[in-house]
Amino acid sequence: MRRWLAVLIPLALIVVMSSLGTSSSGAAEQEYTPVERTSDTKVVYIEQLNTLADGNVLFVDEIEWYEGEEAEQAFLEHEPDAGIDGPPDGYYIVNEDIKLTSYRIAEDVRIFMQIYDRTGNIEDMDIRWNELVTMEQFKGIVQNTEWIDVKDFPYHITVKDGTVVQIVQQYIP
Incomplete structure (x- = not known):
């Protein structure tokens, strides 16, 4: 009996510990990494x-997105009387010009989402870093506002020759 326990306990621990490192989708958990800034990238609200x-x-409102130390500097510049030292969640958004701009979307656009209503059940909404979705899926995601309105999140769009070739949802806590 002891031999079986000596084998089963480590085996059970391996199974439990390995499941802690995966999301509910079974994919290995990734950590947040900021979207790389390029001259073709704009941060927008859709x-x-x-x-x-x-x-x-796509009709968008361009914003200024700051993270980390840049967010702290922008926060202090725009909110000097806030009574706190920096942005509470490590990011800061400036949107001084609420002007809409329209862009055509490339047929082969790459769209990466972080969180959205996948099933209609609020319990199933979890973060899946940079999940690739199709344009047809994205249209449905944008229209579905029952549990979460993904238009409340900023997006990093990459524009080449006036056409959006990539859309990345910015996760905000």
Whole structure:
């Protein structure tokens, strides 16, 4: 009996410990990494997504997105009388010009989501870092506001020759 316990206990521990390192989707957990900034990248709020006969158009409100030390500096500059030393969640958004800009979306656009309503059950909403979704999935995600409105999140869009070629949802706590 002791031999069986000596084998079963370590085996059970291995199974339990390995399951702690995976998400509910079974994929290995990733950690948050900031989106790389390039000259082609803009940070926006998505206001509208239209499907036209000749393609999809995204209407966005461009914002300034700051993280870490940059967020602290921007926060102190814009909120000097806030009574706290920095942004509570490590990021800060400046949106001084609420002007919408429209961009065509490339047919082969790459869209990466962090969190959205996948099943209609609030219990199933979890973070899956940089989950690749199709344009058709994204249209449904944007329209579905029952549990979470993904338009409340900032997005990093990459624009090449006036066309959006990549969309990355910015997770905010």
